[in-house]
């Protein structure tokens with residue numbers, strides 16, 4: 001990795017991995033597409049709270065992980081890379097890559113946080129025990145996270161594709177699910193920190209973020225996700241924004257949405273008790 005890492009600073013790190021994808025590759029190109037959108041001359045460099053992203057104390061960038069091709073080795077590299085960032089007191093914002101990266105990331109985060117709540121924004125619950133024989137598929141990370149006790153609370157928002165087996169798994173582990181029907185009826189999560197955000201872009205409606213491998217109509221708007229981020233208590237200790245597939249995003253609109261979510265995460269990380277976030 002190259003780049004700068006400031007103490008406590010929200011820190012981008014690219015995780016160019018799509019080996020967990022069950023349908024379409026292409027997500028490995030996500031990190032560079034989000035960076036291009038973040039720094040596009042089509043807009044200025046300020047967040048909605050008027051923080052200047054060019055200030056490394058506002059947003060640092062640790063570059064992209066260099067990942068081996070074997071999945072088990074890639075998971076180890078992701079876990080160890082995130083651990084190094086946390087040891088440097090950074091608050092990682094990981095750019096995927098497919099959703100399988102959340103499992104090794106959370107192994108590293110959990111090792112430093114005795115209390116941890118995860119909010120997952122997603123069309124899918126990602127609770128399959130295995131998918132096509134792969135227990136580390138992007139359809140499975142939250143099954144592994146629950147088995148290993150990598151959080152105290154898991155709150156899923158935006159779900160609209162569950163199977164009966166996944167519903168049973170969620171009930172067995174006490175997962176709090178606000179599916180799209182409940183969201184439309186007005187249900188909202190109430191969580192506090194230490195908090196980790198795992199944002200799958202397909203949690204948004206394809207009208208907002210079409211550039212994903214598994215578009216699922218009936219989802220959240222960009223503004224709804226930004227408001228959800230801003231209205232939870234912190235501290236936010238880490239986050240990922242995953243499943244952008246640039247090969248399905250010819251106009252770059254979904255990359256622009258991912259960049260907007262990164263700016264929202266930067267604001268909430270700074271707004272939620274900086275200094276208490278990186279170490280328990």
Ligand SMILES: [Mn+2]
Pocket residue numbers: 122123124200202203214243
């Ligand atoms: Mn998903």
